[in-house]
Each structure stands twice: as C-alpha cells, then as structure tokens.
Amino acid sequence: MGNIFINHTNHCSSYWSEDERRAAQVFGEIVDVAFPAVSSSASEEEIEKLAHDNAVRIIAQKPAAVLCQGEYTYTYALVKRLLAQGICVVAACSERVVEEQHEPDGSTRRISQFRFTRFRRYG
Template sequence: MFINHTNHPSQYWSDAQIAAGRQYGVIMDMPFPQIDPMVSSAEISQLAQEYAARIIALHPTTVLCQGEFIYCHALVERLLAVGITVVAATSERVVEESYGDGVNEKIVNFQFVQFREYCR
C-alpha cells in the first residue's frame, strides 16, 4: 500500500504520478492534518505520534509525506524508525510570464518528475 499523506488527493494527480505511485502499491489517501501555525513543537510532536500510529497500523510499504515542515520531519523520523519507506514528490516548476497594459501575469505549474526516498 502507498499512502498519500498530503493536501493533494490522488484523484487530481497526473497519469505519470499515479503510475509512479502504483509501483509502490495500491494508492490510499490519508489527508494531511490542518496544523495551526500557533501550536508548539510539543503539540506537533504529539500529532505526529498520533498519525504515525494510524499509518503504522495500516502496514503500508511506502508513505508520501509532504506539508508543514516540522510535522513532516517528526512523522518521517517515526516511520523510518519502523522500516516504512517515506518519499517526497519532486516536480519541475514551469513558469509562464506575460506583460502588457500595466498587468504582469505569472502562471506557475508544477509537473511531477519522480518520488524521492527520504534517507535514513
């Protein structure tokens, strides 16, 4: 099982990202928690422990974890410690800019490239 633990449901992924995820197993979405920017590091640690327990109970082979940095670090450490592979999605940032009539417009697209494993 490949758990997608992000704010980006797999139903909106590109075909390439879905194919890459399926190489790890059946894709299951586990929505990323809303994290109040005012909470303490101790509260983040507790939240990471709760989600780690939920994830470990599902026995995934791999977890995609991306979002709030401190939470991700805490969760990734816990998952790696029990032998679960954790990955991040890498992408190419494609920017289109146009200028005219006093309006500057920038459109940014992120195109999936690969999943990269976190190091132990």
C-alpha cells in the same frame, strides 16, 4: 510491509497526473490519508503528539511507502517516526514551469505549473 502507497499530503491523489499515479502504483494501491491542518500557534509538544498519533494510524496500515509533504516541523516529526519503523517515505519531485503574461496595463502575470518527475526517498 504491505502493498499500499499512502498519500499523506494536502493534495488528493484523484488530482494527480497519470505519471504520478503510475509511479505511486509501483508500490501498491494508492490510499489518501488526509494531512492535518497544523496551526502556526501549535507548540512543539502538540506537533509531536500529532505526529505520534498519525504515525500509529499509518503504521497500522503496513504501507509499502508513504508520500509525506506539508508543514515542515510536522513532516519532520512524522518522517522520523516512519523511517524508524523501516517504512519507505518519499517526497514528490516536480519541475516548475513558469509562463509570464505581460498585460496591457503594464503588469506581469505569472502562471506556475508543477510537473511531477519522480519520487525521492527520505533518509
């Protein structure tokens, strides 16, 4: 395998924390491969085709690892294909920190912040 880390999510790596960037760079140069917009009306066959097409594109790049997170059925179909080719596939793990603000009108506002902690391998 090569020396690139493919980010296949809806979150561009330019917005990542330094901790996440450093953890990814252990595998190699970070390359963003856009996660597709998966329609809720897509059939199982359409999901399989989308996963197949993107797997071919990703495998051709010979990544050291792929971060894959997003719509569940597509992610499952793609991860299955990548693992079958011996590619390391990971998910980002984070801590959710919630801050509550009690407003003068009696409402409560919650602000959620996700802090990257590590990558966890699929399989």
